[in-house]
Amino acid sequence: MINPHPGLPELQYVKPASLVEASKFLAEHENTAKPFSGGTDSFVRLRDGVLKLDYLVDVKGLDGTNELSFDPQKGLTIGAAVTMNRVAAHPDVIKHYPNLAEAATSVASYQLRNRATIIGNICNASPAGDTIGTCMVMDGVLRVHGLDGIYSVPLNAFFLAPGRTVLKPGDVVVSITLPVPQEGFIGTYKKLGRNMIGDLSIVGVTVMGYPCNESPSGYRFRIALASVAPVPFEALKAEAALAEKNITEDLIAEAAKVAMESVTPIDDVRGSARYRKFMVRNLTREALTEVWKKLNK
Amino acid sequence: MSLKRITLTVNDLVETVDVPQNMTLLQMIREKLSLTGTKNGCSAGECGACTVLMNGEPVNSCMVLAAECDGVKVVTIEGLAKTGTLSELQKAIISSGGVQCGFCTPGMLISATALLKRNPGPSDTEIREAIVGNLCRCTGYVRIVDAIRQAAK
């Protein structure tokens, strides 16, 4: 009989005292230890036997992981231990990055968001991660502590494959910084789930737009797509199409089609590849139209 | 496997517990402290039956390791009526008929208690958003929402 309430397998809980200690321990136990913050991805995978570990290394409390701050020059820094709810409720996030608050509150439920973190969402490297697109179009840069100290990785060079990133054994992400957004930008996140609540996205479309003198259209748009390729990614060709000519309804429809052509989705229990493709087109058009209208108000 | 000793406050009582390192907060509450009001519906963060307050905020206790809880403050459903008098929310969910089998009720009440603390006058949409993570198979939610609205008055 299937046990409906399996507990977590045997493992040791490790709480390192410093980043140096954490990196050293993780590198020494390359195949048997992983960092965790909220645990909302790790625990489920451990319980299901997809992930096998001897040690779970708690990164909450390490230097810089609790930081959530806005600097008018540097932008917004979100530490690895900062929960989705803390991000969504922060006055500077609501004021300067309302699109991030929108994406964060699309994740699961209120109580899960009291544990789930943005950095965990990113490091889990699921193509469906709901907050990744926003961090990507806002040019997020990760700060990582490894065996050789601190280094930086731009988010758009972070993902390799589902569940795989450029992180090396011993690496702990400390925080992500989103630079100060462009003046007058508008952003949105369109999530298609099987229900209105707490389900992983079947398709996720992030759009951000802002006035830009350098592009012939007078605007620049950024588009990131989730759940429709092995990793979350930016639809660069669709972005380029929107920069070249005057923005019209037809151009938006054309760019949405280009976005659709850039995806390589799979059939799974949540939706077919064909359905996903069409929904990329429809949601991209919807998101672009909404952002475009708001930019012109 | 070695045990880890933690000291935490549960419903205002200080408890020192030796916990296996893979034990969840939910398992500790039910099996070590015998507070069985908190329910296990899925062990996966989906159903919300295990919701408790941790340092004042609702969390899925099946998604927290007991070993992480040294020094934290936990409130379970038993903590809402400590003196034997039901809270306004508890009274409201009874009078509005928001309880059928009752399995979701403890988690539901914890989520609702937290909602009214952060937002004493929620709209119906805000009420529904706050209990998105609390699944109920019996009531159809309408009477639960009624109860929360009633208690908010």
Ligand SMILES: Cc1cc2nc3c(=O)[nH]c(=O)nc-3n(C[C@H](O)[C@H](O)[C@H](O)COP(=O)(O)OP(=O)(O)OC[C@H]3O[C@@H](n4cnc5c(N)ncnc54)[C@H](O)[C@@H]3O)c2cc1C
């Ligand atoms: C019921 C339920 C519903 C969910 N719904 C959604 C949803 O709607 N949308 C969505 O996007 N996700 C959803 N998720 C997935 C999950 O909640 C999110 O991805 C969450 O943001 C993960 O954050 P965490 O801190 O809990 O991650 P953890 O489980 O702590 O970590 C996740 C991964 O990142 C690694 N990691 C964590 N921190 C670090 C670090 N500092 N450095 C290096 N690596 C690190 C871990 O090793 C692990 O591989 C859901 C999960 C559950 C259980």
Ligand code: FES
């Ligand atoms: S038992 Fe924790 S959410 Fe279902």
Ligand code: FES
């Ligand atoms: S009353 Fe039965 S699950 Fe809610």
